[in-house]
Amino acid sequence: QLQLQESGPGLVKPSETLSLTCTVSGGSISSSTYYWGWIRQPPGKGLEWIGSMYYSGTTYYNPSLKSRVTISADTSKNQFSLKLSSLTAADTSVYYCARSNGPSAFIDYWGQGTLVTVSS
Amino acid sequence: EIVMTQSPVTLSVSPGERATLSCRASQSVYSNLAWYQQKPGQAPRLLIYGASTRATGIPARFSGSGSGTEFTLTISSLQSEDFAVYYCQQYNNWPSFGQGTKLEIK
Numbered sequence: 001q002l003q004l005q006e007s008g009p010g011l012v013k014p015s016e017t018l019s020l021t022c023t024v025s026g027g028s029i030s031s032s033t034y035y036w037g038w039i040r041q042p043p044g045k046g047l048e049w050i051g052s053m054y055y056s057g058t059t060y061y062n063p064s065l066k067s068r069v070t071i072s073a074d075t076s077k078n079q080f081s082l083k084l085s086s087l088t089a090a091d092t093s094v095y096y097c098a099r100s101n102g103p104s105a106f107i108d109y110w111g112q113g114t115l116v117t118v119s120s
Numbered sequence: 121e122i123v124m125t126q127s128p129v130t131l132s133v134s135p136g137e138r139a140t141l142s143c144r145a146s147q148s149v150y151s152n153l154a155w156y157q158q159k160p161g162q163a164p165r166l167l168i169y170g171a172s173t174r175a176t177g178i179p180a181r182f183s184g185s186g187s188g189t190e191f192t193l194t195i196s197s198l199q200s201e202d203f204a205v206y207y208c209q210q211y212n213n214w215p216s217f218g219q220g221t222k223l224e225i226k
Contacts, residue, residue, distance in 0.1 A: 046218070046219045
C-alpha cells in the first residue's frame with residue numbers, strides 16, 4: 001500500500017523559505033507512470049495545487065506561485081521536497097504531498113498533511 | 121485559469137436520502153473532472169475521476185455525471201460516514217478546485 005508522509009517545520013517566519021519533505025513508501029518515485037506533487041489548503045478554505053514533478057526531474061508549477069516554488073527529488077531516499085520562498089501569512093496552510101498520473105490530473109494518493117504557520 | 125464553482129455551499133440532507141451536488145466550470149473541461157471527499161482533520165479522498173468513474177473501493181452509492189461545464193455528484197442513500205465536505209477538481213488545464221460543498225445531517 002502506497003503511503004506518503006510529510007515532514008518539516010510547523011512554524012516559519014515571514015520572508016523566510018519553507019522546506020518540506022515527502023517520504024514515499026510502498027512505491028517508487030522513480031516510476032515512469034506517476035507524478036509527485038504538493039497541494040495546500042489554508043485553514044477552513046479550499047485546495048490549491050502548488051506543483052508537481054516527474055521522475056526525470058521535469059517540474060510543473062502553479063503560475064501564481066512559480067517565482068517562489070521549487071520541487072525536487074532525492075531518489076536514493078525515495079523522497080521529494082518543496083521549497084517556498086518569501087513567505088507571508090497568506091502561505092499559512094496545511095500542505096499535502098500527493099501522487100497523480102499526470103502534471104494535470106486527479107490525485108489518487110495523499111499524505112496526511114502538515115500544518116505550516118507563517119508568523120513572527 | 122479555469123474557475124470551478126460548486127453549489128450549494130451547504131446541503132442539509134437526512135440519512136437514507138439522496139444528495140445531489142453540483143459543480144460548474146468557467147469553460148469546458150470535457151470529462152477531465154474529479155470529485156473528492158474530505159472529513160475534518162483528514163486529507164481528501166478520491167471518489168470519482170473522468171467525471172463518472174468510481175475510484176477503487178468507492179461504494180456504488182456514489183455516482184458522477186456530466187461533461188463540458190456542468191457536473192453532478194450524486195450520493196444515492198446517505199450513510200452517516202458520508203457527511204463531509206466534497207470538492208470538485210478539473211484537470212483539463214492547470215488543476216483547480218471548487219470551493220467545496222459541506223454535506224451536513226438534517
